[in-house]
Amino acid sequence: MTAALSVASLSVNYTRTTAVDDVSFTIEPGQCFGLVGESGSGKSTIGLAVQGLLTDLRGVTTHGTVTVAGTPLDPSKETGWRGVRGHRVTTVFQDPMSSLDPTMTIGRLLGLVAGSTAESTRWLEEVEIREPATVLRSYPHQLSGGMRQRVMIALALARRPSLLIADEPTTALDVSVQAQILKLLSREREQLGCGVLFITHDLGVARAVCDEVAVLREGKIVEHGSTAVTLENPQNPYTQRLVASRLTLHSDRGRPVGLPEATVVASMAEARGIQDADLERQWTEGSLRWSDFRAEDEGGPRAGAPALELAKVKKSFSTGGFGRRHRKDVLHDVNLRVGTRESVALVGESGSGKSTILRIAAGLEQPDTGDVVVDRRRGEGVQVIFQDAGASLTPWLTVRSLLMERLGNTVTGAGLDRSQREAHLRTALERVALPASVLDAKPAGLSGGQRQRVAIARAVVVPPSLLLCDEPTSALDVSLACSVLNLLNLLRHDLGLPMLFVTHDLAAARVIADRVVVISQGAIVESVPSDDLGAAITSDYGRRLLDAVLS
Amino acid sequence: MLRFTLSRIGSLVIVLFALSVLIFVVSRFGGGDPVHAYVGGNASPDAIAAARTRLGLDQPVVVQYWDYLTRLLQGDLGLSLSTKRPVADELSSRLPATLELAVVTVILSIVIGLVLARAYSLRGRAGGIIRFVLFSAASAPAFLIATCGLLLFFGQLGWLPVAGRTSYGASSGLSGFYVLDGLLTGNILYAFDALKHLILPATAASLGPGVALARVLADGLDTSLRSGYARTARSLGETESQLLRRHGLRNAAGPVLSLLGVQIGMMLSSLVVVEQIFSWNGLGQYLVTAINAADTNSVATISLLLGAVYVVVNTLVDLGLAVLDPRVRLS
Numbered sequence: 001m002t003a004a005l006s007v008a009s010l011s012v013n014y015t016r017t018t019a020v021d022d023v024s025f026t027i028e029p030g031q032c033f034g035l036v037g038e039s040g041s042g043k044s045t046i047g048l049a050v051q052g053l054l055t056d057l058r059g060v061t062t063h064g065t066v067t068v069a070g071t072p073l074d075p076s077k078e079t080g081w082r083g084v085r086g087h088r089v090t091t092v093f094q095d096p097m098s099s100l101d102p103t104m105t106i107g108r109l110l111g112l113v114a115g116s117t118a119e120s121t122r123w124l125e126e127v128e129i130r131e132p133a134t135v136l137r138s139y140p141h142q143l144s145g146g147m148r149q150r151v152m153i154a155l156a157l158a159r160r161p162s163l164l165i166a167d168e169p170t171t172a173l174d175v176s177v178q179a180q181i182l183k184l185l186s187r188e189r190e191q192l193g194c195g196v197l198f199i200t201h202d203l204g205v206a207r208a209v210c211d212e213v214a215v216l217r218e219g220k221i222v223e224h225g226s227t228a229v230t231l232e233n234p235q236n237p238y239t240q241r242l243v244a245s246r247l248t249l250h251s252d253r254g255r256p257v258g259l260p261e262a263t264v265v266a267s268m269a270e271a272r273g274i275q276d277a278d279l280e281r282q283w284t285e286g287s288l289r290w291s292d293f294r295a296e297d298e299g300g301p302r303a304g305a306p307a308l309e310l311a312k313v314k315k316s317f318s319t320g321g322f323g324r325r326h327r328k329d330v331l332h333d334v335n336l337r338v339g340t341r342e343s344v345a346l347v348g349e350s351g352s353g354k355s356t357i358l359r360i361a362a363g364l365e366q367p368d369t370g371d372v373v374v375d376r377r378r379g380e381g382v383q384v385i386f387q388d389a390g391a392s393l394t395p396w397l398t399v400r401s402l403l404m405e406r407l408g409n410t411v412t413g414a415g416l417d418r419s420q421r422e423a424h425l426r427t428a429l430e431r432v433a434l435p436a437s438v439l440d441a442k443p444a445g446l447s448g449g450q451r452q453r454v455a456i457a458r459a460v461v462v463p464p465s466l467l468l469c470d471e472p473t474s475a476l477d478v479s480l481a482c483s484v485l486n487l488l489n490l491l492r493h494d495l496g497l498p499m500l501f502v503t504h505d506l507a508a509a510r511v512i513a514d515r516v517v518v519i520s521q522g523a524i525v526e527s528v529p530s531d532d533l534g535a536a537i538t539s540d541y542g543r544r545l546l547d548a549v550l551s
Numbered sequence: 552m553l554r555f556t557l558s559r560i561g562s563l564v565i566v567l568f569a570l571s572v573l574i575f576v577v578s579r580f581g582g583g584d585p586v587h588a589y590v591g592g593n594a595s596p597d598a599i600a601a602a603r604t605r606l607g608l609d610q611p612v613v614v615q616y617w618d619y620l621t622r623l624l625q626g627d628l629g630l631s632l633s634t635k636r637p638v639a640d641e642l643s644s645r646l647p648a649t650l651e652l653a654v655v656t657v658i659l660s661i662v663i664g665l666v667l668a669r670a671y672s673l674r675g676r677a678g679g680i681i682r683f684v685l686f687s688a689a690s691a692p693a694f695l696i697a698t699c700g701l702l703l704f705f706g707q708l709g710w711l712p713v714a715g716r717t718s719y720g721a722s723s724g725l726s727g728f729y730v731l732d733g734l735l736t737g738n739i740l741y742a743f744d745a746l747k748h749l750i751l752p753a754t755a756a757s758l759g760p761g762v763a764l765a766r767v768l769a770d771g772l773d774t775s776l777r778s779g780y781a782r783t784a785r786s787l788g789e790t791e792s793q794l795l796r797r798h799g800l801r802n803a804a805g806p807v808l809s810l811l812g813v814q815i816g817m818m819l820s821s822l823v824v825v826e827q828i829f830s831w832n833g834l835g836q837y838l839v840t841a842i843n844a845a846d847t848n849s850v851a852t853i854s855l856l857l858g859a860v861y862v863v864v865n866t867l868v869d870l871g872l873a874v875l876d877p878r879v880r881l882s
Contacts, residue, residue: 098779099780112797
């Protein structure tokens with residue numbers, strides 16, 4: 001049988017960097033092959049190269065051979081790719097909103113590949129869209145994210161390709177939709193018998209759908225084998241770290257997550273006042289527990305007046321243009337309490353109102369009715385760490401200016417002289433495991449993980465009375481997300497910071513928070529202790545979120 | 552779409568009404584006595600009083616406005632205070648003159664925009680030189696380009712005529728657009744001559760807007776050809792030219808159209824200057840004459856016309872945007 005895809009010694013070089021370095025693999029018809037790696041590992045570049053989208057590009061040199069369904073092709077030249085790209089090989093991309101032309105109806109777009117309206121309708125039915133006639137008349141912005149991704153899959157399958165490339169097809173979707181889309185992809189693969197190149201950073205997703213995986217790092221395949229063997233019993237240290245970094249509902253939340261990382265180890269050793277090597281040993285042995293850190297013994301997490309209290313908070317926004325304005329309720333009577341030294345995670349899907357609560361707690365938004373009380377006795381101000389740290393740091397300021405700005409605006413900072421302030425900044429950077437040399441850098445010169453740490457350092461350079469985090473790890477690679485979670489946990493236990501952590505990820509929520517509050521459609525559904533999350537969640541909505549976490 | 556169109560037309564009517572009120576107020580109370588302009592400086596008090604009654608100025612303001620509006624809607628634009636002829640007659644030959652120039656200018660701006668947008672994407676030295684020359688041209692005001700054009704193409708080369716709309720005398724055709732009349736009556740020579748007269752003024756007025764349109768179009772195309780949906784189209788096997796036709800132009804056209812609406816407004820005012828330079832007997836020239844003669848009625852009428860054109864054009868732009876982008880009309 002002819003392989004759906006065979007890649008032989010593929011290398012891709014950009015002007016200064018090597019994106020893909022001598023990669024070879026084969027995908028049989030009907031097989032799902034996972035290409036797993038963190039950002040910058042070259043996985044998406046491979047996806048582009050095998051559909052001939054890197055041909056004749058300035059500053060890109062490509063070597064090797066790509067054989068699609070028995071046809072050998074040169075990934076560096078356009079010759080021969082017509083009739084292959086879009087026919088023998090098609091792609092489902094990550095973000096279905098930006099991947100569909102906003103000015104075309106689904107019918108027109110699908111008609112371009114399916115040929116007739118009858119065929120288009122059949123394909124929409126095939127991807128389980130209930131009202132195909134309505135959807136054919138719709139524009140992308142009128143559909144939900146899940147529907148758009150189904151349309152994208154219909155587009156990709158309509159020409160019955162031999163190879164389907166799925167490039168992070170569920171990363172931009174809510175968890176509950178993710179499971180449905182993955183199921184759909186698997187079913188279609190079996191029906192059409194096409195090979196699937198599944199590109200993902202998410203080991204959970206890879207485990208759920210792939211027969212075979214290749215782990216990619218800096219353009220090289222470091223480990224390759226059947227999914228079960230590779231992800232259960234990884235041999236390569238990099239794969240081991242990736243696997244260890246994956247959070248599940250069974251991860252031990254009393255200890256740091258993932259494998260020890262030198263910089264985080266240093267910060268933690270500093271906080272405990274022991275040697276780095278000792279701390280690393282304790283971590284590896286599993287004897288290092290968060291309860292060993294200081295602040296915990298100053299009383300339970302819920303003692304005393306709450307750090308934040310929201311009582312009967314209502315909020316609505318007006319939508320629609322002139323003449324047909326109407327108000328949409330986003331929060332109904334929300335009561336929420338974050339105790340002193342308590343960490344609470346607010347979990348819900350997009351549009352549930354969780355970010356609005358965070359914005360109200362931060363004072364960025366005023367509630368229509370209801371009370372918001374922040375206990376300001378134990379720290380200075382409320383600080384927020386946003387999801388996109390890059391965007392929250394002013395690009396033309398150095399890290400020193402960014403941190404000084406916050407320090408100078410506090411009572412603590414005002415009482416310090418220049419050298420004391422500088423010392424303060426250095427301590428803050430140490431806490432988030434950044435070297436002091438970062439002080440003179442600007443955000444653009446830092447990596448994504450470093451920027452997120454700078455954002456955290458800025459928030460805690462003077463301990464705030466409340467720390468708010470808006471999905472601070474969801475844009476990060478798994479290993480970086482782990483170290484950010486560990487750092488936040490360190491701050492929480494070491495400084496006793498009260499935290500409100502907004503996320504859609506239950507696995508991350510239970511690691512960082514003492515209590516998980518589930519929110520749906522602007523109303524709080526339930527509040528359960530993290531220690532016993534799986535058993536304690538009883539609401540239908542909460543169970544659905546729980547089931548959607550792939551285990 | 553119907554609902555959107557109706558709402559746009561509704562707001563158009565409201566804006567036009569507000570515009571007429573504004574123009575009425577400014578022309579009546581904005582200084583300059585219409586009676587003086589009508590009867591001249593040395594008239595007797597009796598003559599002044601008679602003129603006041605004749606012009607309806609002794610009526611209450613609301614009645615005056617109502618008269619003004621009803622007459623306006625019947626196409627009666629009132630009398631020119633300086634020539635005593637109906638303003639409508641004065642405009643009958645001048646409005647087509649300006650419209651012809653304006654239409655050609657808009658078309659030329661769009662052509663320049665399209666050609667330059669292509670030139671913008673040229674790599675290397677040629678693209679750089681084109682960009683440099685055009686930037687310099689676009690940053691020069693219309694009257695400077697007009698004067699330089701005259702010096703070169705009339706003074707030095709003698710290729711193009713210097714003034715007026717034709718070398719043969721007014722067209723006898725119906726539309727008042729000389730090029731069109733020439734073509735309709737089969738007089739090709741006449742049409743060609745009228746076209747030659749249009750080249751310099753239209754170029755002077757269209758270069759600036761054309762370059763601006765080109766920049767916005769080139770940026771829009773660049774963004775749209777790098778977008779996620781362009782990637783999808785490529786992965787579905789579309790060629791670059793299919794991609795440009797099906798997705799690129801349409802997605803890039805929105806900002807270009809918005810800019811065009813604004814540019815047409817500015818073009819109307821630059822035409823006033825250009826008409827002066829080329830002795831183009833249109834609204835612009837008439838406006839200048841009317842201002843000098845303190846002919847408030849004519850000034851008000853022309854202002855109203857130009858304002859109305861601007862408002863209508865921008866309503867059309869809004870409707871065009873809605874046709875291009877479903878998110879505008881369906882949100």
